[in-house]
Amino acid sequence: MxxxxxxxxxxxxxxxxxLSQEMTQSxxxxxxxxxxxxxxxxxxxxxxxxxxxxxxxxEALGRHLxxxxxxxG
Amino acid sequence: xxxxxRTARVWLACLVTAPALYFxxxxxxxxxxxxxxxxxxxxxxxxxxxMAVAALSVKLFxxxxxxxxxxxxxxxxxxxxxxRASALAYQVLMLGMIVVGFVLPFSATRWEIIDTSFxxxxxxxxxxxxxxxxxxxxxxxx
Numbered sequence: 001m002x003x004x005x006x007x008x009x010x011x012x013x014x015x016x017x018x019l020s021q022e023m024t025q026s027x028x029x030x031x032x033x034x035x036x037x038x039x040x041x042x043x044x045x046x047x048x049x050x051x052x053x054x055x056x057x058x059e060a061l062g063r064h065l066x067x068x069x070x071x072x073g
Numbered sequence: 074x075x076x077x078x079r080t081a082r083v084w085l086a087c088l089v090t091a092p093a094l095y096f097x098x099x100x101x102x103x104x105x106x107x108x109x110x111x112x113x114x115x116x117x118x119x120x121x122x123x124m125a126v127a128a129l130s131v132k133l134f135x136x137x138x139x140x141x142x143x144x145x146x147x148x149x150x151x152x153x154x155x156x157r158a159s160a161l162a163y164q165v166l167m168l169g170m171i172v173v174g175f176v177l178p179f180s181a182t183r184w185e186i187i188d189t190s191f192x193x194x195x196x197x198x199x200x201x202x203x204x205x206x207x208x209x210x211x212x213x214x215x
Binding site: 033041045047049050053 | 075146148149150151211213215
């Protein structure tokens with residue numbers, strides 16, 4: 001169970017969203033099939049998206065997966 | 074605030090207030106009905122109807138908000154949170170039902186069995202809602 005454990009997955013979604021013509025959380029959410037609140041949770045590290053959603057987010061931002069998400073091993 | 078978190082918070086408040094009133098006042102509240110059993114049933118029914126109306130109101134409010142904001146109501150995070158919370162609540166409910174089904178029939182009165190069943194259901198729902206609120210507040214990871 002990992003309700004509160006800190007994620008070792010970091011991301012640059014917020015920065016890249018602004019670099020993509022200041023895309024809003026809602027717009028990104030609609031593109032990848034997630035709610036605005038889930039995009040917000042991903043940005044602050046409160047939720048680690050599924051692999052499929054991670055790929056979709058990277059695609060929506062026009063980047064490779066490893067440019068958007070990093071694993072702090 | 075996420076719609077599901079709002080629902081869980083309202084539901085949690087209902088789960089604490091309505092059953093608390095039932096358990097505190099239920100035995101003594103007089104609805105002027107003919108028998109003791111009917112009085113108890115009336116108090117139980119009022120508690121359940123209050124909880125159902127509150128839950129339904131918030132659900133409808135959330136659905137309306139989702140339509141107005143043209144937003145999805147659930148996604149993968151919501152499903153994950155729901156499944157984790159349900160798994161925990163299920164264990165609490167099972168424990169309660171084991172007590173009600175295998176322990177109490179040999180020693181308790183019928184109203185003690187009914188009250189314990191109701192309490193187990195309420196406790197399981199409290200665990201469920203509390204886990205949902207906690208997951209939305211503090212985050213959740215696979």
